[in-house]
Amino acid sequence: MTAQADHGARYWKAAMLMLGSALFFGLMAVAIRLASKTLHTFEIAFFRNFFGLLAATPLLMRHGTQILRTTQFPRYIVRCVIGVLGMFAGFWAIGHLPLAQAVSLSYSTPLFVTIAAVWMLGEHVRARRWAAVFVGFIGVLIIVRPGSANFSIGTLVALSAAVLSALVAIQIKQLSRTEPADRIVLYTTMLWVPMSLLPALFVWEWPQGITWLWVAAAGVLGTTAHLLWTRALKLGDVSALTPISFMQLPVVAVAGWLLFDETLDRWTVLGAAIIFTANAYIAHREATLLRKHATTAPTEAAQPNE
DSSP: OOHHHHHHHHHHHHHHHHHHHHHHHHHHHHHHHHHTTTSOHHHHHHHHHHHHHHHHHHHHHHHOGGGGOOSOHHHHHHHHHHHHHHHHHHHHHHHHSOHHHHHHHHTTHHHHHHHHHHHHHOOOOOHHHHHHHHHHHHHHHHHHOTTSTTOOHHHHHHHHHHHHHHHHHHHHHHHTTTSOHHHHHHHHHHHHHHHHHHHHHTTOOOOOTTHHHHHHHHHHHHHHHHHHHHHHHHHSOHHHHHHHHTTHHHHHHHHHHHHHOOOOOHHHHHHHHHHHHHHHHHHHHHHHHHHHHHHHTTTSOOOOOO
16 A cells, blocks of 8 residues: 555544544534433533443453553543533533534634643744634624623533633643543543532432433443544544534534424524634644644754744
8 A cells, every 4th residue: 555545544534533523422412412301410411421431441441450550640630620610511501502502612612722722831822823713703702692682691601611621621732741542531531420420419310211311322422422533633634634523513403403493593603614714724723833843853943833
């Protein structure tokens, strides 16, 4: 197989993995919405984490207990506290906002990641990426429409989830410098279970009937989607794969229409398209910069991020 053919095969494998990840994340959102009809957000989060841990158990069986050896445990605690708070906010938004709107606002996370990277990692961001962030926030404002009759305080909850997810992404970026991906997944799911159980106990009601299926599906689909996502990014460029991840939006839009009689608001579509464009440009610039570093290192100093 030639190098060009091998590269093409890797890209298509990565694209299929990312498409599968988007599908599973979309179906997870649908399962959460169905479970929210009878269960509190805290309980849904706990069961998602519990069944997600069961789905991640084969990783522990494959690697053995040595995979859990780490010197970064305090950082895992911080990452998981922030993550579970973001999960509560995101799951509440999925349960109480139109599905397409909640998912569209979740795509603002990369915009907040850019800001957080400057603040927490000391990265230098140039004018073009700042312009993309600004354009992305225009898309957010179009969806939220503050001051209009259609404004909902719930959209601010969804944006809070995006901010917390951005902080989690920064934590993962820091952890991934020394920690393997499977260890991060295992510690995350192991710590999220007790962290989400404590608040769930205050509102506890046992799931009834088919609700068990929805919470189990949320856990299995979420963990599977995350594993597919990480493996896709190992095989392909983020700039090429990021647009594919947005296939989650039509999945939840169709599900919202079929299952919950939701219509796709034109402002949500416009705002999501703007956020998508901004994120695609940011991902492209990030990938371009990484390739530049790969070709110039170690003889040339790293250039600041654009």
